[in-house]
Amino acid sequence: MEKEIILPKVLSRSFLHSFSTRSLRTNRLLERVLAFTFLAPSLLLFSIFLFYPLIKSVYLSMYLTDPRGRVAQYVGLRNFTDLLTSELFYKSITVTLSFILMTIPTGIALALLLAALVQNKGRGMFLFRFIFSLPMAISVGTGSIIWMILYHPTLGVLNYSLTLMNIAPIHWLTDPKWALISISLMTVWMNLGFQFIVLLSGMQSVPEDIYDSAKIDGAGSFRTFFKLTLPLITPSLFFVGVVSMIGAFQSFGQINILTKGGPMNSTNVMVFNIYQDAFVNFRFGVGSAQALILFFIILILTLIQFKFLEKKVHYQ
Template sequence: MKRLASWRENLLGYLFLMPSMLLFGIFLFYPLIRSVYLSFHLTDPRGRVAAFVGFDNYAGLFASPVFWNSIKVTFLYALYTVPVGLALGLATAALAHSKLRGMRVFQFIFSMPVAMSVSTSSVIWMILFHPTMGMLNYGLDLLGLPPVQWLTDAGSSLLSVSMMTVWMNSGLIFIVLLSGLQGIPDDLIESARVDGAGPIRTFIRIVLPLLSPTVFFLAVLSVMNALQSFGQIHILTKGGPAGSTDVFVYSIYREAFVNYQFGTGSALSLVLFVLILALTAIQFLFLEKKVHYQ
């Protein structure tokens, strides 16, 4: 009877899991298997398999300067957005966590970007970046500085998109870090103050180690999001000028849905999958050792 009851309980559990597994199979596992299959083939513009080419798609990628430019741009984009985004989120969360009067207003302001879609945020910043009517160049003009071609100059376009991305992601990072700060017991902070520790020393020695699991989670999430960024690139620059903002996902989009090279696009997507997997593993192997779990 116990074995029968255990069997029924397991069957019931699998039945509850079935809808989720079905959705995962349709929207995750099948596209992944299909991408692996297409990466070894040439396709016609309708996506139908035309010929088996083995590893030729991958060999063509690694021999292409466009591919290596996308790798370089993507890693620069991640370097510009992830550390700055975490530092900005940490600063605003620490400020909003203080007991000063009116902090609720600042908490609302700092968390506002999380409610905006990528398209809305991109349109707002496109107006700000406008070379003649944008507020950014207007501010530079007030300071007596020359205008900047934010999105049309190869030297500033990636930094401009990165700046917009940092602002766009700041709401989520702020909310998560503020929640982490609110979870730290006040008794520890008060004990440090009684022992004579100043606010900076208290933050570095006590608050930051206790907040390290939250920071680590956001670091992994931010790197993954940076490697998969597409919407703001597509709206603001379309990979230009001169490939300066041609991030990896935009290369996949261009190959698959502009050039109709679904085999090459699938190969690119699998390379991106391996890159994200490798970087996530590296973060867990090296950065997690510095995380302080209570």
């Protein structure tokens, strides 16, 4: 009798165990199906606008194409070797790096200064925050037209101000020495709103108790800013730095509107050079090869930033 009683108990336990295992697997399968269902629209958009163009660029980079973009001849890696021996390509890389060095440090430093000035909740600070964040609401085309008027050699406000100070007018967009500087000034202003908002939000997330403790210890404003504020907003600084670098490499609209890559290729950055080869000269193979090189340059620099600069980021 005891064996007959024990046997059904063992069978029931094994049945319940197998049933619970099956139900757990079924739940996991349903969760995965549900997750992929929600991700399907995003994956579809990424496949159409990101993965397919990337694969197509790799394919076209190994071919010569006709003016209609149709594949004409397989050349392997010749497009890449031609680029690596092209003086114009290295010129575009130099111009791009110069443009990045002139825009990113200047823009972040200016945004940091403005954010520090309006950090306190005083009267009228809301108005200044609104004014400083305005460039974020202006498109590249509109901003370029505004600065084109400012840079006008005879009617522009900048040259008029220089004449009032008895300084000779500057050919902002037609002088090779000033063209890239002019584009950089406009780009710094255009990106200022986004950088200002991110850094200001990082400053406002710092607890007030830390500043109160610093005041009790007798720390001044400058010491508090450099010893407390800057280390505590390093996540925001790191984010702004990475995003600004990627955005600087992709700058195109203001250059296309203001200078067309000139004069004398002084503003011919890599993206505009890709545009010239692919959509003006109809060399889609060379343009695709340049796009892939630009992709790997951005990828390597971003990985370097995450490798070395993220170590100095202090997450709360």
